[in-house]
Amino acid sequence: xxYPPDQDHNVNPSVSDWVLQACATADLQPQxxxxxxGATTIPSRRDAARANLPPPMIHLSIPARQALxxxxxPVLIAASFxxxxxxxxxxxxxxxxxxxxxxxxxxxxxxxxxxxxQVHDTVADAAGFWDIRSENAQLLEQNTELRRWQSIALALxxxxxxxxxxxxxxxxNAPSYVTARVVADAGGVYAKAVLLSVGPHHSIRKGExxxxxxxxxxxxxxxxxxxxxxxxxxxxxxxxxxxxEKSGAHAILVGxxxxxxxxxxxxxxxPPQEGEQIVTSPVANMFPADLPVGTVHxxxxxxxxVVPAASLERLEVVRVFDYGMTGKPPPTPAxxxxxxxx
Amino acid sequence: MASADEQRPGVRPxxxxxxxxxxxxxxxxxxxxxxxxxxxxxxxxxLSGQAVLLPAVALxxxxxxxxxxxxxxxxxxxxxxxVLYDLLGWQPIGTGVLVLLLLHGAALRxxxxxxxxxxxxxxxxxxxxxxxxxxxxxxxxxxxTWRLLxxxxxxxxxxxxxxxxxxxxxxxxRAHRSVANPERA
Numbered sequence: 001x002x003y004p005p006d007q008d009h010n011v012n013p014s015v016s017d018w019v020l021q022a023c024a025t026a027d028l029q030p031q032x033x034x035x036x037x038g039a040t041t042i043p044s045r046r047d048a049a050r051a052n053l054p055p056p057m058i059h060l061s062i063p064a065r066q067a068l069x070x071x072x073x074p075v076l077i078a079a080s081f082x083x084x085x086x087x088x089x090x091x092x093x094x095x096x097x098x099x100x101x102x103x104x105x106x107x108x109x110x111x112x113x114x115x116x117x118q119v120h121d122t123v124a125d126a127a128g129f130w131d132i133r134s135e136n137a138q139l140l141e142q143n144t145e146l147r148r149w150q151s152i153a154l155a156l157x158x159x160x161x162x163x164x165x166x167x168x169x170x171x172x173n174a175p176s177y178v179t180a181r182v183v184a185d186a187g188g189v190y191a192k193a194v195l196l197s198v199g200p201h202h203s204i205r206k207g208e209x210x211x212x213x214x215x216x217x218x219x220x221x222x223x224x225x226x227x228x229x230x231x232x233x234x235x236x237x238x239x240x241x242x243x244x245e246k247s248g249a250h251a252i253l254v255g256x257x258x259x260x261x262x263x264x265x266x267x268x269x270x271p272p273q274e275g276e277q278i279v280t281s282p283v284a285n286m287f288p289a290d291l292p293v294g295t296v297h298x299x300x301x302x303x304x305x306v307v308p309a310a311s312l313e314r315l316e317v318v319r320v321f322d323y324g325m326t327g328k329p330p331p332t333p334a335x336x337x338x339x340x341x342x
Numbered sequence: 343m344a345s346a347d348e349q350r351p352g353v354r355p356x357x358x359x360x361x362x363x364x365x366x367x368x369x370x371x372x373x374x375x376x377x378x379x380x381x382x383x384x385x386x387x388x389l390s391g392q393a394v395l396l397p398a399v400a401l402x403x404x405x406x407x408x409x410x411x412x413x414x415x416x417x418x419x420x421x422x423x424x425v426l427y428d429l430l431g432w433q434p435i436g437t438g439v440l441v442l443l444l445l446h447g448a449a450l451r452x453x454x455x456x457x458x459x460x461x462x463x464x465x466x467x468x469x470x471x472x473x474x475x476x477x478x479x480x481x482x483x484x485x486x487t488w489r490l491l492x493x494x495x496x497x498x499x500x501x502x503x504x505x506x507x508x509x510x511x512x513x514x515x516r517a518h519r520s521v522a523n524p525e526r527a
Contacts, residue, residue, distance in 0.1 A: 080443060084434065
């Protein structure tokens, strides 16, 4: 029985134990035992595996142990169907479990974010070093152009203030907001969402609106004690009422899980135009008016899509605004499709 | 089993508490390592399409350890990995569990023919199993969310899983001979 220790040992210990025990009781020669054991296991790997297996917790008879070992996989497969049913019947339990796990993990991800960003920046710096000259020239040119626009903007701002004063304009209340860091993807393979680390004493609620520096990002769908999940406008379940700026016509922005969401349901006679700005519509009281969403772009198949103003592929920091909206809450991924369309 | 051990001739080290812990840790290595890798795939790495890394890592890892060391990746551990997979991947609870358990069962069935074929056969076997797993997961998600999802992410998942398997297998094979080996305890 002096087999060399083999790294690749995978045997069924219960069967070999049983045979070896039987051989020992019957006082058979080791060679004879080997013959029997060899028939049920890989012989050269038997000893090593047996020598180090921890002793069993509960002492069961050998046939019972064998039957248990055989039954484990089918029973667990049946249990997985049970889990599916439970998950379908009670979506709240699964949602709570997910948010609890993310609450526990968010501080770790937030801690990892800083060094990872540094690595990212270093790589980007190294890559950018080569075209620094051309970039500099381009920036100088842009700077001149922006100065021109700045003077125009200042003049328009002054004019705007004067006109509002003449009209006795009542300004909108400034919405309160929370700035949060994106710590992880929370969409999985079939959804588009991000997880925000929001600190332990936050005031974020479901349905609040997330924006980055350029435009609309999405809406908050789940809130934990340290995290909030934001469903992006590109998600398959996202439906956003929008207004096309040139024509003033309403439409619905529908996510496709791809990088560019689609425009649908615009009124007859006012189709979206290429390059047109799209902003949110206050219809249904889900969004405030005029948040920038993106620009229209037609595909080769003449389908109007929207290039999001927000950089959704590289979200680092977003602001979550409380506009006091009272519309239908955003969809959760576990709900069936017919519940989600609004 | 202990009685059979005592009846066998030979000199073996005493089972002290430290040694028992060491052996237990080595048995737990495949499962622990898989779970940690799965958590790591969700760190803010800044990669586009990063969400697909989670299924790729989970499938590769369960396949490797089920083929090479099923004692370190028993069905209950696969079940737990599946639950973690479903929670982290925001997919309907139970789908990942079922997919991983079936993958584990397939690996156990195929391990004897695969063991004789070398790395290439194991890789090809995994590519086929990962494709079937991605298709099943897509079908289950469609069924449970009651809508037709685009199949492109499932194809990407199958391709990425098959592509990263060799890289993971190299690291796992080293661990399999060293830290995950109970004989070295």
